Amino acid sequence: MVAVAVAAFLSALAGIDARATYGARVTADEPQYLITAISLGEDASLDVSDELAEERFLPFHEIQLNPQTIELDDEGRRVSPHDPLLPLLLALPMLVGGWVGAKLALAVCAGAVAALTLRLAVDRLGAPLGVAAAVVGAFAMAPPLSVYGVQVYPAMPAAFCVLAGALAVTTPTPSGGAGRAGVGLGRTGVDPADVVTVLAVVALPWLSVKYVPLAAVLALAGLWRSWQADGRVPRGTIAAYGLAGVSYLALHRWLYGGWTVYAAGDHFVNGEFLVVGYAPNYPGRSRRLIGLLVDRNFGLIAWNPAFLALPPALVWLARSGRRGRYVLLGVFAASWITATWIAFTMHGWWWPGRQVVPVLPIVVAAVAAAVGRHRPALMAVLAGCALGIVSWLILAWEASTDRRTLIVDFDGTANPWYQLWRRVLPDHQRMAAADIALTVVWVVLVLAAMVVTARRLRATGQSATSEESEPEATEGSALVG
Numbered sequence: 001m002v003a004v005a006v007a008a009f010l011s012a013l014a015g016i017d018a019r020a021t022y023g024a025r026v027t028a029d030e031p032q033y034l035i036t037a038i039s040l041g042e043d044a045s046l047d048v049s050d051e052l053a054e055e056r057f058l059p060f061h062e063i064q065l066n067p068q069t070i071e072l073d074d075e076g077r078r079v080s081p082h083d084p085l086l087p088l089l090l091a092l093p094m095l096v097g098g099w100v101g102a103k104l105a106l107a108v109c110a111g112a113v114a115a116l117t118l119r120l121a122v123d124r125l126g127a128p129l130g131v132a133a134a135v136v137g138a139f140a141m142a143p144p145l146s147v148y149g150v151q152v153y154p155a156m157p158a159a160f161c162v163l164a165g166a167l168a169v170t171t172p173t174p175s176g177g178a179g180r181a182g183v184g185l186g187r188t189g190v191d192p193a194d195v196v197t198v199l200a201v202v203a204l205p206w207l208s209v210k211y212v213p214l215a216a217v218l219a220l221a222g223l224w225r226s227w228q229a230d231g232r233v234p235r236g237t238i239a240a241y242g243l244a245g246v247s248y249l250a251l252h253r254w255l256y257g258g259w260t261v262y263a264a265g266d267h268f269v270n271g272e273f274l275v276v277g278y279a280p281n282y283p284g285r286s287r288r289l290i291g292l293l294v295d296r297n298f299g300l301i302a303w304n305p306a307f308l309a310l311p312p313a314l315v316w317l318a319r320s321g322r323r324g325r326y327v328l329l330g331v332f333a334a335s336w337i338t339a340t341w342i343a344f345t346m347h348g349w350w351w352p353g354r355q356v357v358p359v360l361p362i363v364v365a366a367v368a369a370a371v372g373r374h375r376p377a378l379m380a381v382l383a384g385c386a387l388g389i390v391s392w393l394i395l396a397w398e399a400s401t402d403r404r405t406l407i408v409d410f411d412g413t414a415n416p417w418y419q420l421w422r423r424v425l426p427d428h429q430r431m432a433a434a435d436i437a438l439t440v441v442w443v444v445l446v447l448a449a450m451v452v453t454a455r456r457l458r459a460t461g462q463s464a465t466s467e468e469s470e471p472e473a474t475e476g477s478a479l480v481g
Contacts, residue, residue: 001118004115004117004133004136004137004140007137007140007141008107008110008137008140008146009107011146011392012107012110012146012147014146014393014397015392016104016150018150018396019402019405020406020407020408023062023063024060025099026060026061026152027349028348028349029082030152033082033153034099034102035048035057035065036080036084037091037093038056038091041092042095047077048069048078048079048080052065052078060098068080069265070264072257079255081261081263081265082208082261083154083207083209083261084206084255086152086154086207089157093105103152106148106152106156106157107150109156109157109160110145110146110149111149112160113140113156113163114136116163117140117361120163120166120361120362120365121364121365124166124167124322124323125317125320125365125368126320126322128372131371131373132365132369134378135364135368135378135385136364136365138306138381139304140364141385141389141392142304142385142392143353143388143391144300144304144351144354144357147353147392148351148354148357151351151354154207154211155354155357157203158204158208158214159361161200161203161204161207162204162358162362163362165201165204166218166362168194168222169197169218169221171193171225173191194222194226194237198222198240198241198244200215201218201219205248209261209262210342210343213335213338214335214359216334217327217330218331219241223237258272260272260273262274262275276344277344282341285341287439288428289336290439291428292340292346292355292356293307293310293442294425295346297347297352297411297429298353298428299352299425300352300353300356302425303353303388305384305387306367306381306382306383306385307384309370309380311449312449312452313367313370314329314450316370317366319454320369328366331362334359335356335359336356339356343355347428351406351407351410390417391415394414425442426438
């Protein structure tokens with residue numbers, strides 16, 4: 001765990017001086033989080049009006065900053081329209097080390113995410129330790145996980161919460177409820193797994209409202225775990241969730257003037273829920289189901305080909321018989337669905353993969369377990385990650401030397417591999433006839449890989465694997481197809 005954490009931390013550090021745009025070290029929502037962190041660290045207040053007036057953003061955003069917020073009262077109070085937990089986490093690092101300190105803190109978080117991913121792969125999914133360490137370390141050093149170790153967004157802290165919650169709700173309960181520790185009333189003790197679950201569930205919406213679906217899946221899984229332990233409804237846990245929900249809504253009404261932070265945003269003066277879109281075309285957004293994976297610029301495999309293992313790994317996970325597989329699949333589905341139909345766009349002013357980063361460690365753990373005892377599949381995954389790591393290091397160097405930036409023109413990188421590889425990927429921003437044809441081809445390939453995986457698992461009796469059994473030697477062979 002320490003080894004993969006250090007690998008993830010060092011890989012993230014490669015981009016600590018990379019410029020987001022030619023006019024700023026950080027851009028879009030990133031300076032908003034840092035400005036709020038300054039305000040919390042110095043004034044213990046979310047009001048950023050004085051920081052904006054004093055241009056405290058200039059050390060990391062050398063040009064004028066779009067405040068993104070409106071005056072909320074006659075005194076000119078301004079609150080950044082972004083949930084406050086990330087700025088709160090960065091307040092001390094920002095106070096001590098400025099924007100460098102904030103990015104270092106996120107890099108440390110990336111290391112913690114890698115460590116928990118290894119724990120999930122080995123303890124819950126049965127991956128061999130050495131293989132899991134290699135796979136998790138490789139994915140952690142490659143995009144997008146390495147990038148979001150220094151991009152100032154809540155994606156990496158959210159990934160930590162998802163992993164902590166997933167490990168907690170998949171912790172075996174004492175048999176027959178003896179010594180059962182719940183947060184519920186009338187218990188004789190407190191189960192640490194229940195406490196971790198509640199903390200993860202409560203934290204996720206405060207990182208971003210778009211993580212509510214992920215929190216809901218973990219909350220339901222935690223309640224089900226409690227019910228399985230002794231057949232009783234954990235009333236204390238339910239009360240904690242109820243109090244957290246009411247507090248979240250009440251505090252948002254008080255601090256932001258609406259049910260979400262978007263009520264304080266200057267882009268949503270006609271209604272905070274316009275953040276979903278002014279006239280959402282949900283059938284059109286459906287192409288993101290595959291685009292999040294294969295899009296030429298914003299798809300996962302464009303920058304890390306090892307994510308080609310994502311679809312078959314999910315099939316493996318569904319048929320593995322491992323404890324908690326449905327929870328993991330549920331959290332992944334909640335994130336992918338949100339990124340597909342709820343998010344305003346997948347082609348935003350950010351590095352690719354932002355919408356699904358919180359659940360990618362689940363995929364990584366599943367891949368590690370699926371290829372655990374099949375060397376060709378393992379080598380293919382590691383080779384894909386190696387290409388991803390090279391892509392990241394080249395772009396980090398370019399963005400640190402003013403040749404390219406992480407946001408504006410990352411697709412213009414001089415990396416020869418990416419410039420060749422992108423030719424077989426569809427451009428979902430353009431969607432010309434050739435892009436539609438490429439999309440169809442990739443849909444067929446992905447579905448074929450999933451079908452082949454399911455058939456091979458069925459042939460090897462994978463579906464009969466019990467929760468407690470060790471994975472069979474043939475489990476990884478399904479990914480070869």
